[in-house]
Amino acid sequence: MPEGNGTVALAFSGGLDTTVCVSLLKEEYGYDEVIGVTVDVGQPDYEFEEAEETAEALGVEQHVVDATEEFADLCMEAVKANADYQGYPLGTALARPVIAKAILSVAEEEGCSAVAHGCTGKGNDQLRFEAVWRDSDLDVIAPVRELGLTREWENEYAAEKGLPVEGGDGGRYSIDTNLWSRSIEGSELEDPSTIPSDDIYKWTDNPSDKDAELVEVAFEEGIPVAVDGEELGGVELIEQLNEQAGAHGIGRTDMMEDRMLGLKVRENYEHPAATVLLTAHEALEGLVLTQEERQFKAQVDQEWSQKAYQGLVDAPLTGALEAFIDDTNERVTGTVTVKLEGGHCRPVSRESDYAVYSESAASFNEEDVSGGITQQDATGVAKYHGFQSRLANKILDDAKKGAAVTDGSGDQSDAATEDTEE
DSSP states (O other), rough: OOOOOOEEEEOOOOOOOHHOOOOHHHHHTTSSSEEEEEEESOOHHHHHHHHHHHHHHTTTTEEEEEEEEHHHHHHHHHHHTTTTEEEEEEHHHHHHHHHHHHHHHHHTTTSSSSEOOOOSSSSHHHHHHHHHHTTSSSSSOOHHHHOOOOOHHHHHHHHTTOOOOOOGGTSSSSEEOOOOOOESSSSSGGGGTTTOOOOGOSSSOOOOOOOOEEEEEEEEEEEEETTEEOOOOOOHHHHHHHHHHHTTTOOOOEEEEOOOOOOOEEEEEHHHHHHHHHHHHHHHHHHOOOHHHHHHHHHHHHHHHHHHHHTTTTEEEEEHHHHHHHHHTTTTOOEEEEEETEEEEEEEEEOOOOOOOOHHHHHHTTTSSTTTOOOGGGHHHHTTTTTTHHHHHHHHHHHHHTOOOSSSSSSOOOOHHHHHHH
């Protein structure tokens, strides 16, 4: 067994993977000491208690870093970008760079020679962690990936070594929880034909006949700042909406997700607050941005979401995209009222001093538009609208009939007519 490799900082949750990694980093990799770093991005209290108990049982020095405010700030940036991946709000993807930076900071402060994680070689998280870590001088260790471990092998190894393990729901599912989302995967859920039991959900109630609820969200330059008139910090605002919207069954996603490595996996998510805030923000943008801005921003948002999914929130391209997002969101200030009912969230009103909207111009009860524009002025537009398509269709029809087409208008030339007459 190799010896004398110094100290390694391990991303530590106290679950099966990281518990096994503690032992393997010493036995297989020869590290003298393993320190565990647990980063708080909004997990439930019991996870920290379990991690602390596991670290104590393993004799591991544990460092707990509070990164909830930093993570909430990134979630708000995601709101400005209307960020989603294949239809669900980004959650785990946003948390990983925040966690990786915190672990790297502890590793450097403690004089570690390496950083390690318990990710498999089949998932996204290995890439998100290492995108941050490989910008340092520390070695990067990934025991589960490098040793080709399976969950079955890990359970047998833990039993053989007498290691304390906690995996969420007795290890049946792989569950990741943070302030913004909760993901559930593994076990029978890996079969796309399996209908999940209701007990996999913890944040959201089953949609029922619960009375509808109206919630007003206020934004300043694209950032949510208040709920129902009460100003809240990012963390508190997200927590409150998770509870309010979750009670209506809002924010469940059951999907087939295409991972970065090309594998297609079945994922289940809960994200009540994210659903509300993204819905409200997009509604407010619809009021204050021009048509051209909305169309172009949809492309920018998609690119930002893709980089965030990859864990590359600090990439140069991400920064360039954010410059446009920030510029357009300077006017995304106002309020949106959403209706929470039966598992659905929809905007029912929106107000802003920056609204690109004229009620009189759009009203069917007003004769003219504005600025000297009358309804009759639209006649010329209507004549031109679709002209090229009509012309193209006529040319195709003439071609099918065998008629000569000479000038692109669909009419035969004078010369062709004369030839016919001769």
